[in-house]
Amino acid sequence: NAGVTQTPKFQVLKTGQSMTLQCAQDMNHNSMYWYRQDPGMGLRLIYYSASEGTTDKGEVPNGYNVSRLNKREFSLRLESAAPSQTSVYFCASKPGQSSYNEQFFGPGTRLTVL
Amino acid sequence: GESVGLHLPTLSVQEGDNSIINCAYSNSASDYFIWYKQESGKGPQFIIDIRSNMDKRQGQRVTVLLNKTVKHLSLQIAATQPGDSAVYFCAEKTQGAQKLVFGQGTRLTINP
Numbered sequence: 018n019a020g021v022t023q024t025p026k027f028q029v030l031k032t033g034q035s036m037t038l039q040c041a042q043d044m045n046h047n048s049m050y051w052y053r054q055d056p057g058m059g060l061r062l063i064y065y066s067a068s069e070g071t072t073d074k075g076e077v078p079n080g081y082n083v084s085r086l087n088k089r090e091f092s093l094r095l096e097s098a099a100p101s102q103t104s105v106y107f108c109a110s111k112p113g114q115s116s117y118n119e120q121f122f123g124p125g126t127r128l129t130v131l
Numbered sequence: 132g133e134s135v136g137l138h139l140p141t142l143s144v145q146e147g148d149n150s151i152i153n154c155a156y157s158n159s160a161s162d163y164f165i166w167y168k169q170e171s172g173k174g175p176q177f178i179i180d181i182r183s184n185m186d187k188r189q190g191q192r193v194t195v196l197l198n199k200t201v202k203h204l205s206l207q208i209a210a211t212q213p214g215d216s217a218v219y220f221c222a223e224k225t226q227g228a229q230k231l232v233f234g235q236g237t238r239l240t241i242n243p
Contacts, residue, residue: 050230057139065230115224118177120231122174125174
């Protein structure tokens with residue numbers, strides 16, 4: 018099992034450019050998450066998908082959109098990148114039971130917006 | 132928990148000593164509290180969780196203590212090893228919710 022995979026690993030964008038961050042998991046998990054982590058700070062939830070077909074906003078959704086393409090894949094799109102979106106982006110997944118707390122994280126995408 | 136900027140709280144311990152990492156929480160409705168470990172350049176990794184109706188839970192070399200009176204959570208690591216060097220995050224979850232709220236994190240460094 019590869020677990021949670023993210024592509025790309027690194028990306029540099031210019032202000033105003035768009036891009037999609039890809040995430041896939043092979044653990045048959047129902048729930049998937051997108052977080053951002055700024056230097057020296059904790060993780061902040063951008064969007065999540067509790068199950069296939071649903072998406073919900075997290076703490077910091079502005080400037081982002083998501084798509085739960087199927088049970089395996091959950092993508093994050095930046096329509097018009099801004100320097101404030103420079104961050105490390107982590108995708109995570111877990112089984113659907115609310116009492117199950119272990120989220121499995123991908124290796125992250127390091128995004129710089131110039 | 133809210134971040135306080137670029138400077139993570141740091142805890143330095145001698146190899147072989149016990150480490151205690153603390154976390155304050157604010158949401159009385161949280162039903163689970165969770166600890167994650169993040170090594171440099173990697174994604175966070177689950178360590179242990181504790182339900183709000185418990186005050187202590189032990190795992191392999193780790194113990195989590197929960198004091199609901201003062202809304203305080205701690206992670207104790209026994210016989211700290213170089214591989215324990217990481218940033219440790221506490222997180223909380225409200226009953227029935229599918230999402231976690233992460234605290235700021237504490238950087239643990241091990242002195243040889």
